Amino acid sequence: QQPVQSPQAVILREGEDAVINCSSSKALYSVHWYRQKHGEAPVFLMILLKGGEQKGHEKISASFNEKKQQSSLYLTASQLSYSGTYFCGTPITGIIQGAQKLVFGQGTRLTINP
Amino acid sequence: DAMVIQNPRYQVTQFGKPVTLSCSQTLNHNVMYWYQQKSSQAPKLLFHYYDKDFNNEADTPDNFQSRRPNTSFCFLDIRSPGLGDAAMYLCATSRGVTAQETQYFGPGTRLLVL
Numbered sequence: 001q002q003p004v005q006s007p008q009a010v011i012l013r014e015g016e017d018a019v020i021n022c023s024s025s026k027a028l029y030s031v032h033w034y035r036q037k038h039g040e041a042p043v044f045l046m047i048l049l050k051g052g053e054q055k056g057h058e059k060i061s062a063s064f065n066e067k068k069q070q071s072s073l074y075l076t077a078s079q080l081s082y083s084g085t086y087f088c089g090t091p092i093t094g095i096i097q098g099a100q101k102l103v104f105g106q107g108t109r110l111t112i113n114p
Numbered sequence: 115d116a117m118v119i120q121n122p123r124y125q126v127t128q129f130g131k132p133v134t135l136s137c138s139q140t141l142n143h144n145v146m147y148w149y150q151q152k153s154s155q156a157p158k159l160l161f162h163y164y165d166k167d168f169n170n171e172a173d174t175p176d177n178f179q180s181r182r183p184n185t186s187f188c189f190l191d192i193r194s195p196g197l198g199d200a201a202m203y204l205c206a207t208s209r210g211v212t213a214q215e216t217q218y219f220g221p222g223t224r225l226l227v228l
Contacts, residue, residue: 002156029213041204041219042157049214087156091213101147102217104156 001026003090005105012078012112020108022088023070031064031071032089032102035082042087045073075110083112117141118220120205126226127195135190135223137205143218145211146188148180149204151222157204163188164211192225200227 003024010018022031030049034042046056048064048071056062059076075082089102119138127133137146145164149157161170163182177199179191192199202222208215 032216034219039224041221044216044218047214047216089217101159101162101211103159106156107154109154 001092002103003088003105005086005088005108007108008106009109010111012110014080014112014114015077018075018078018110020073020075020086020088020110021070022072022090022105023068024090026069026090026092028064028066028069028071028090030091031062032091033062033071033073034087034089034104035084036087036107037084045086078110078112080112080114083110085109118205118207118218120203120220120223122223123221124224124226126228127192128228129197130194133192133195133225135192135203135205135225137188137190137220138186139205139207139218139220140186141207141209141218142185143207143209144185145208145215146182147206147208147217148178148188148190149206151202151204153201160190195225195227197227200225 003022006021032047033045036042062073064071085107087107088105092103121136147162148160150160151157159171160174160178161180177193182188202224204222205220206217208217
């Protein structure tokens with residue numbers, strides 16, 4: 001049930017673009033994106049709720065293709081501060097009826113070099 | 115600022131010696147989560163509380179227990195820590211448990227078992 005992220009690692013020079021993909025074998029109702037810097041807690045970036053929805057946060061944007069059960073995170077003109085590990089989280093049904101809990105992908109480590 | 119606070123940030127314990135990790139929140143959220151994150155891995159959900167209702171993940175060892183005495187506080191008790199329990203422990207909160215609810219993470223407690 002864990003979503004699959006690709007690639008596992010990316011190394012960029014400052015100013016370059018990157019795409020991180022997240023796919024699931026099950027139907028997705030939403031996709032959550034987080035960034036975690038080394039030794040710190042994950043920080044929420046954005047949530048996509050509907051198929052076809054696109055959102056942006058600074059120069060980071062994401063799309064959600066409900067039919068394909070996947071989401072992509074786009075980092076444009078990357079900055080040094082974008083370095084970290086990016087996780088997508090997808091909800092699965094919990095014990096409480098109607099409750100959803102997040103399962104995180106294995107993460108994509110992004111390194112931005114000057 | 116409303117936030118999720120974890121104490122201590124670093125905890126060193128001896129093999130088999132009980133340890134308690136603390137989480138508090140000023141967001142007044144209904145749900146509190148405990149995750150375990152090992153190096154280069156995704157956060158793994160141990161259990162969560164929806165108000166006073168406790169929900170344990172099926173694969174969470176019995177060695178891990180939790181208490182939520184009130185809305186603001188939640189504790190993680192590790193009764194007999196083993197070397198394999200060394201990890202970052204993350205507390206998170208959310209308003210509810212639907213697919214569109216964002217989870218907010220605390221800074222984490224890094225546990226070292228000697």
